[in-house]
Amino acid sequence: MNKRGWYDEMWNPITGTPIISSDKIKSRIKSHCCRFSGDVRYNLSHEDKYKLFSEGYYELDEPFKSYSTDKNFIMAPFGTNPTLHKYRFKTPSERYLTGRILFVNPFADTFLMPHEWLKQVFTICSENPNHTFVFTTDTPEEFCKFICENMILISENIWFGYEFNAETMNVIKMNYLKLNSGHLFLKLNKWTAKTVTLLEKFLNEYPEFAPKPEWILVDDKQVKKSNLSMKLVTIAAQFKLPIYFNTKREDLPHDLPKELTRHNVSEGRKNLRWGKCGRCRKEKPKNEMFRIGVTKGRNCSSTILGFLCDECYDKFKKQFEN
Template identity: 25%
Template sequence: MNKSKIEWCDHTWNPITGCRHNCSYCYAKRMTARFAGDVRLNLMAKKDYSTEPAADNSENVFILDKPMLNETGNILVYPFGFEPTYHKYRMDYPEKLKMGNNIFVGAMADIFGKWVPGEWIRDVMETCLDNPIHNYLFLTKNPERYTEVGVPAGLENMWYGTTITCDADADRFNYLPAGCNTFVSIEPLMGDIVSKHNVMFRQVDWIIIGAETGRNKNKIVPELQWIKDIVVKADYNSVPVFMKDSLVPIVGEENMRREFPKQLQHSEISPKLKAKLFDGCASCKAHLRKSEMITLLARSKRGEQPKQFGFMCRDCFKEFCKGLGLDIPELIGLAESVTIGPGDEDE
C-alpha cells in the first residue's frame, strides 16, 4: 500500500498489476519499466511464480505468492514488467491501515481488463468487503465487466469508474453498474466530449478531469473551452468536479475545482483502533473519546498499584463530585484520573 501522489485519493493498492490496453499515454507502463529488473532473468526463476490462462484466452498471466527478489535481495516490484500479475501477498494491505482512507484500487493495472481472471477480481472484492472502513475506487476502460463479474452494489464505500478521453470512448459511462456510486475520469482529456454526450452528467456521481502528462511530443493539450463545457454541465446536474493539477496551466489556480462527493469526505476508524480510543461513561454510558473523560482507577489496599476500571465523562464527574461534597471547579481543572480505594496516608 502506498501513500498516493494522485490528488484524488489517499492511498493506492495494487494487488493486481499490468495491463494490455497498450495506451500511448500510459504512465503506469513507463513506471513499471523502471522497477522490473531483468525480465528475462525473472522469467527463468520458475520456482518463484506460477501462471494461469488469461480470462480472454490470450497469453498466460502471472501469480506471485510472495515478493520476488533480485540477486541482491531487493524486492522486484514489477518482475514481469507490465504483464498482468496477481500479487497475493498484498491482499492484507487494507487491513494494515487503521484509519479509513480513499483507496484507488489498481492504479498500476486495469483490474477489470478482459484478460484478468474472474477469481482475482472476486478475491479483491472480498478483501474490500472485509475492510469496510475504507472507500474503494476502481477505474477501468472495460466497464462492461463490472456487471459481468457482479460487483457488490448498493454500498456507499464502493466506487466504480471508467476512463474517458475523447468522443470515441465517451459512451463507456453507459456500462457503469446501476445502483452503485459511479464516476468518470476524463484523463487525459483529448477532445470535446460534451456536445454528443451530455446525458453522461445525469448518470454519474463524480467527475475527474486531467491533462496528459509526461514528455510525449505529440500529446494533446486540452482546450480551455472543453474544460469549461464539462464544468458547466456538471454544475447543472450538481455533480462535483475534481480538476487535477495538470490543468493549472490551462485554467489557472484561481479557477481550479477540487471537489469530492460527500461520501469521500470523511475517514472512519478501524474497530481495533476505535476500541483503543473510545469507551463508555461509567455513569451515563455515552460513548466518547477516552482522552476527553476522567479515568477511574481502583486499588484494594494502600501501596498497591491502582488499576484502571473505567471512565467517566466530565458532566457525570461533576455530579460525582457534588455527591461527595468536593470542590468541583478545582477538580475538573486538575483531574485526569481519579483513584478509588484506601489512601497511602493514615487517616
C-alpha cells in the same frame, strides 16, 4: 487537497495488462511496471517463487525480493505481464487503521484480468468497509460484463470511474448499469472541446432508470484550457455534480462527494483509541473523555480505572463537592 490529490493511497493487488503487444500497452502501465520490475528474465527464472495461473499470468503469495539485496521488494517483478499479488490482500486491514481512499490497480487493466482474480479483490473491498475503494476503466464493455455477473460482490464503499471520451461514450450509453450498491463517476483525461460538448450532451440524455454519475474527476495535472475548464465547472454546477481538477491550480475546484470521503473507524483503531464510559457504557474516543485513576502514597504512578464521558463525569464529581 492532500499531497497525493484526490486519493490517499494506491493499492495494487494486480499489476500489468493482458495486452502483450508493446505498442498497445498503455503508457501509465508500461512506465510503472517497467520501472519497478528489475530484471524480468532473472525473476522468471525463479519458478519456485511464483505460481503460473495460466500462460503469461502469474501469482505471488509472498513479496518478490530484489536479486541485488534482501531488503528491497520489487513492485512488479514480471513487468507488464498480469500478476496477482496475494500478499497485498492484507494491506487494507493491517496497514491502515483509519479510513482511506484507496486507488485500486492504477497500473493495471483491471477489468481485462481473469474474473477469478477480480472476485478475490472485490471480496477484500467488502471486508473493509472503513475504506473507500476506487476503480477506473476505459474498457466499459468488459467492466459491465464483470459487474453484471458479480453484482453480489459490489459493496457500498466501492466507486467506479468511466474514462469518458468520444470512443467510450456510445459504449457507456449501451451498457448502463443498475447497481444495487456502489457508485459511478466520470473521469476525463486528455480532454478537448469536443469531449466537453459530448459530456454535456451525455449528461442531458442520461436515462432516469440508470444510476447517475455522482462525481467528475478531471485527471489532467497540466490544465491550461481556461475557457474549457470554466465550461466544465458550469456543466458540473448545472447537473449538481462535484468536480475535482487534479492540478495544483487553486482557481479550479477540488470538490469530492461526501460519500467518497466518509470513513468509518476500523475495529483495530477502536481497540487502540476508543473506550467505553464506566457509567453509561457509551463508546467514544478516549481523548474526548475523562481518565479516572487512583494514586496511593507519594512518588508512585497512578492506576487507570477507566473513562467517563462529560455528562457522567459531572455526576461523578458532585460526590466529592462540599
